[in-house]
């Protein structure tokens with residue numbers, strides 16, 4: 001495929017607006033239509049990013065449009081079945097926002113459906129495309145601090161779920177932190193260390209002041225194959241509005257640590273007195289890394305590059321979420337691989 005990919009953007013909410021900006025800026029992507037049931041969202045997209053035919057449902061759009069090459073789905077994670085089915089019926093590759101579904105078995109069913117239809121399904125794991133992620137992986141690959149053995153991942157955020165411009169559905173969903181936020185962090189752990197989790201002991205809960213119906217706090221200890229241990233703590237209802245982030249890895253000859261989810265990477269070998277900062281290129285948050293994700297999608301369609309962030313791979317990160325839910329509910333250590341295997345069996 002040499003001409004720009006004629007793409008329909010479905011969902012123009014908080015995330016869809018970044019997608020619109022990034023897709024319009026990508027020369028190998030041609031945004032041919034917007035879809036959103038909210039008329040104001042369609043009008044705002046026309047006014048902000050450039051007028052395009054607007055539709056209130058994907059079915060309506062696909063009935064009218066000709067020459068569609070691909071879909072970007074930036075819709076809420078519940079209710080994606082009809083959209084994916086429509087893509088499969090027409091053989092349209094899809095780039096879908098995380099999490100693919102709010103249920104592991106359902107997600108596995110979607111993966112099977114797309115594979116049966118030979119439809120590429122990529123998941124929006126934009127944090128993989130941050131320079132800080134690439135540089136962290138390079139430090140390990142080049143053996144700068146030796147082999148990682150244990151890590152502490154801390155994400156503390158006061159997320160006001162009522163703030164204008166932010167999505168509303170997490171306020172009432174079950175396990176909002178795990179499905180919506182920790183999924184990114186769990187994916188990063190698998191991606192950066194290149195190993196799969198074996199077991200997890202998790203406790204998920206809500207602090208007394210939480211505005212969310214489901215748990216916003218997650219504490220989990222993952223044991224990965226090869227022995228790596230990951231101590232994870234995430235919250236959306238931190239006691240302080242200033243965000244806290246630290247992802248520190250202790251390795252055989254030193255540490256790598258990151259103080260901001262979009263940057264601030266440092267390392268030290270065991271006897272070094274000070275941490276050394278790693279130089280990173282300039283970055284526009286939510287934009288630069290989303291553009292990298294989009295370029296990877298386009299390359300898989302136009303240049304026959306391998307599909308990155310495949311939905312099948314994503315199932316292994318969703319299995320970490322599901323294993324955390326079971327571990328917290330049953331107060332026991334859960335085998336993550338078994339959870340994944342069960343879901344795959346259920347859809348075989």
Ligand SMILES: NC(=O)c1ccc[n+]([C@@H]2O[C@H](COP(=O)([O-])OP(=O)(O)OC[C@H]3O[C@@H](n4cnc5c(N)ncnc54)[C@H](O)[C@@H]3O)[C@@H](O)[C@H]2O)c1
Pocket residue numbers: 010011012013014015016035036037038041056057058074075076077097098099124125126165166167168169180
């Ligand atoms: N990768 C990231 O960094 C990141 C960041 C934020 C959100 N997200 C993900 O993006 C997705 C959307 O989240 P959001 O924050 O934009 O939510 P949102 O509620 O702000 O926006 C969702 C939009 O989708 C529209 N919509 C709902 N059903 C639709 C349908 N059937 N067809 C077309 N449009 C429909 C809504 O009208 C709304 O405009 C979620 O999966 C979320 O987890 C990802």
